[in-house]
Amino acid sequence: MSNRLPSALLRALIEEHGIEERSFLDEHENNVQLTSIRLNPLKKTDKFNAEEQVPWCKNGRYLKERPSFIGDPLFHAGCYYVQEASSMFLERALEQADLSVPVKVLDLCAAPGGKSTLIASLLHPESLLVSNEIIKSRVPVLSDNLTKWGALNCAVSNNDPRDFGRLEGYFDIMVVDAPCSGSGMFRKDPAAINEWSENNVQLCSERQQRILADAYPALKEGGLLIYSTCSYSSEENEQIADWLCDTYKLSSVRLPIEASWGIEETVSEKHACYGYRFYPHKVKGEGFFITCFRKQDGIEKDTPQLKLPKLNQNDVLAIEKWIASETLSLIPAKDGYCLIPSSLKNDILLLQSKLYLKKSGVYAGKFAGKDFIPDQELAQSNVLNNTVSRIGLAKEEALKYLRKDTLLIPDAKTGWALMCYEGFGLGWAKVLPNRINNYYPKELRILKEFN
Structure with missing residues (x-):
């Protein structure tokens, strides 16, 4: 057994999953660092055209070496997001829903924003993405990353998972990238090894169940539930899948993979739920697990029609001079106005009445007297007209x-x-x-x- 990796974890991987111990250990001890990015289809650049594509993500790219991202203005402009390649496999799970039509998506544990920006890249323009982060200190970086991405149809919330019970049967897709013990990131972050313990795995498993139970009612019947971790432990992965099927009426969804990718398909012990394991000695990526379900029960409630607050027409006319699109609506936000797709106006008002929203669409700016002061969110959007x-x-x-x-x-x-x-x-x-x-x-x- 390696002195670096926890012996209990290795033993479980060997006994439960037949892991190739020597190859697995060598990959961690060699400390090879991969760098991958995901391109923003809303802000297309040809800078990375020659780089190798991540096979399960059309906009994912492997870089030959890690550049200074902080010194690249394109990074600050939101033309790409630095993301671990394995987690980009979320794209394959999302494709099990019909994304060519408007859907409502909840990214429940969203900071710092990697999965949210991926989701935003795939959605119909009239879809709605709610990116939630329970930890208040992590919300600003989530908001900033979605601002850079430039998507209009996103809201950022800072709520406990149980708060989403107020939106019963509302979402078509729920993504839960749950807090976990983090063993899948040991190669990337060796310092995390010292924090791992069997007791922490059990605590994480219990927390994951609470998060799923609290948020589950917000998923409508027929909706897609996607659950993932960066853990190797069965207690946080396959056993959670079995717990979900013990507790709720769900059917497991099998995801398409190719043998050349090196991803291992697993089947849970009790309910034969499909899961997908990523091991760094087999894939070009870090440790990761994902599983997908379709909800077989529940309700879909009609969204109540809410009245838009009366707007100052002088303010509206002043802001409209900056905007190219005629399919956007203004709604009051903070001490100014935000821009959202007109088709989502009622949904944003509903969310504002049920949740604590940090961000809705694109915050256009505020007024100082009669002068409009444009916001950073407006600068990084794609809605400005040519007269600006x-x-x-x-x-x-x-x-x-x-x-x-x-x-x-x-x-x-x-x-x-x-x-x-x-x-x-x-x-x-x-x-x-x-x-x-x-x-x-x-x-x-x-x-x-x-x-």
Whole structure:
């Protein structure tokens, strides 16, 4: 047995799953680090055209080496997301639903946003994605990542799973990437080995059951439940699948895989539920488990029709001057307005009445007197029209802007300007006769200097 990996975990993998011990240990001890990204179809760049595709994700790419993402303005513009390749297999599970029509999706444990941005990439424009994070301190990074992604049909909530009982039978798809003991990430994060214990595995299993039980009523009959972890332990994976079928009326969904991918299909002991295990000595990715079910009972409630608050028409006209699309609606949010697809207006109002929402669609901005102050979310959306002033920046200028350094741009037109890199919005600046005020959010600014 390895001195590095927990002997109890290895023993279970050998006895329960026939793991090839030497290959598995060698892969962890070699400490090979893979780097993968997922491209944003809303913000297409050809930068990674030559890179190898992740076979189970059409926008996933393996990089030959890990670059300095913090020094790439395209990363800050939201043109791609750095994500572990195994977890991109979620795409294959989501495809078991008809994504060509509008659906409602709940990503229950969503921070930092990898799976939410993947989901957003696949959905019909009139679908609704609710990305929830129970831990308040993790909500800002989730919101920021969805803002960079630029999707309009997303809401971010900060709620306990049991709060979704207020939305019984509402969602077509529920994704639960549950908190777990983390053994699948041992190669990537060796420090996590010291935190692993059989007792923690059991505690995680109990927590996973509570999360699923609390949120389950919000899934409608015929809806898709996708459950995943980054754990190797059966107690958090196949045994959870059996517990779900013991407790609820669910049917297991078999997912399509190819032998060349190296993914292992498993069948749970009691209910023969299909599961999919990713081992780093067999796939180009880290440890991961996913299983999928279709709900066979429950209800689908009609969504009540809610009245939109009366809007200040002068505000509406002022904001509309910035927007290209006519299929968007404004609703009050915080001290300003957010933009959402008009077809989702009633759904957002319902969510606002039932949940604590941190973000709805794209926050357009607020007014100071009669002056409209555009928000960072608007800068990183795809809704701005061609009349909005844009300033293209070279890479060094873009990095200066992202550090909130002073910029000198001769002959720039006075007023608000969208600062762009390779055509993609980074944020706002206000050009004055004698200077340029940098409005990039201070909490997002990069601190590193680049040579």
